[in-house]
Amino acid sequence: MPSVGRRHFGDYSPQTQAKHAILRKYFCAYVSALERNVDAFHYVDGFAGQGTYGDDLPGSPLLAIGALTGLVKPAAVTLVEADGRAFEKLEQVITPHLAGLADSWLVHAEFEAVIDQVLARPIYTRYRNVATFAFIDPCGVKGVRMRDISRLMTLRYGECLLFWNYDGLNRWLGAVVAGSHPTERLVDFFGSRPAVDLAIECYRASAQPRRKEIELRDLYLKALRDSTGAAFLLPFRFEAAGKARTSHYLIHCSRHPLAFRMMKDVMATATTDFATVGVFEFLRADEIGAQSSLFRPALDNARAAILNELRGGDRAVRTFTEKWVERPDDFLTGKLYRQELLQMEAEDLIQVMDSRSGQLKPVNQRMKGPRPTLGPELIVRAVAGRNSAT
Ligand SMILES: C[S@@+](CC[C@H](N)C(=O)[O-])C[C@H]1O[C@@H](n2cnc3c(N)ncnc32)[C@H](O)[C@@H]1O
The missing domain is CATH 3.40.50.150 (Vaccinia Virus protein VP39)
Known part of the structure; x- marks a missing residue:
């Protein structure tokens, strides 16, 4: 320069x-x-x-x-x-x-x-x-x-x-x-x-x-x-x-x-x-990496909150990516919720379903190029026996 x-x-x-x-x-x-x-x-x-x-x-x-x-x-x-x-x-x-x-x-x-x-x-x-x-x-x-x-x-x-x-x-x-x-x-x-x-x-x-x-x-x-x-x-x-x-x-x-x-x-x-x-x-x-964040538990808390919500029944993806992000005390973005849901799916904590047919829509049916997608209208469900919010 x-x-x-x-x-x-x-x-x-x-x-x-x-x-x-x-x-x-x-x-x-x-x-x-x-x-x-x-x-x-x-x-x-x-x-x-x-x-x-x-x-x-x-x-x-x-x-x-x-x-x-x-x-x-x-x-x-x-x-x-x-x-x-x-x-x-x-x-x-x-x-x-x-x-x-x-x-x-x-x-x-x-x-x-x-x-x-x-x-x-x-x-x-x-x-x-x-x-x-x-x-x-x-x-x-x-x-x-x-x-x-x-x-x-x-x-x-x-x-x-x-x-x-x-x-x-x-x-x-x-x-x-x-x-x-x-x-x-x-x-x-x-x-x-x-x-x-x-x-x-x-x-x-x-x-x-x-x-x-x-x-x-x-x-x-x-x-x-x-x-x-x-x-x-x-x-x-x-x-x-x-x-x-x-x-x-x-x-x-x-x-x-x-x-x-x-x-x-x-x-x-x-x-x-x-x-x-x-x-x-x-x-x-x-x-970066020299210190821990003040708020590092944010993602862990989000995961626990999602699992807790799913105890009440199935939810559309947009519940998290569009509604939750508008709560005044929620500091996560829609992108981050989507990323967390995909990670939870990969860990078999949740399943994803088509909203109209109610059928499972696994990740291999939702690929766009090399990336998995997760549209707001899809439904997420907790996997039985794995819904622990702790
Ligand atoms: C951080 S600088 C502003 C930088 C500018 N906002 C930017 O991003 O390009 C703060 C400025 O506020 C001025 N300042 C300090 N006290 C002030 C006051 N009470 N009212 C208005 N300006 C003030 C300072 O002279 C200084 O130029």
Whole structure:
């Protein structure tokens, strides 16, 4: 690779690349899923950055603009950046790309200072059904307020993708406990005083770092669900580069099962070890195998749950691959359920039947080239005597 290219990618960490891949793929899917149902789109980047990495690798605003450009439906972007130099660069980079968009707004400000104006953009009076997607991507924890996320989530088709900085939160809690930081900003972050009290209690009580992380994450997810009404929350874990610990999460917040399902499929493609681990996380290539996952039992649990379900009788494949994946607490994808069912069939734990004839349809009758298929309409049945959910 020429030295300039190397410098570019040096500025652009694998974690940032994965974050951008998730944003770009999901936002494209969001736009095409909604294009027929809405009148307009509004992309909000509350912590927009300087527009590019290195000289020309696109940052989040350009990725979103790429998905909106050329749509038949009108679209606007609002980009907020607090740092003066970064804002100048952002303006230079973005302005040439705004021609095809309506009512876009680039603003040099703190996100919390302009949230009222963001929610009162002309696009909301001009069009009735506006789909709003917000990317909340701060460097740390400061400036992220639960009430702002709540307001974005109450908008029609409102969704947020939030960078949740676990490292930063951990340090902040430490400083609050040590008495060197006030708690008020944490109340903004968690949305309520009782939630902060629980977080402080958890920080003090948990000696085991991974336990503490899971408890704090789940506490935040609960606060997010309670405050925003987002039934579907999907966290994607990022390891700190070169260290066996979590740096941050991307959390997708939505109120719609289809959005949840689409984001799971996108996150699965960005997951280093998804097929074997079945969890949403990103590890750098050189870190794979160096540590165990926080959630490794996910696939074992899925298998036990499938067997348990089949105790109640035969089920269509789509029960698992289409219905279960839309349950808010189910973090597996349809592809993964299909893969698990095929594996269970190979181990003689289940049989597959044709839905119309009720006859067995073994795997050799369902091959497509070298691969076995498992259509959603097929029926699965537990093999008698082998249906142990333990
Ligand atoms: C991680 S960078 C954003 C990167 C960008 N979203 C991307 O993916 O290309 C975070 C940016 O937020 C800006 N920032 C920090 N606090 C802010 C605040 N309260 N409001 C708006 N921007 C803020 C920082 O100056 C920085 O440029």
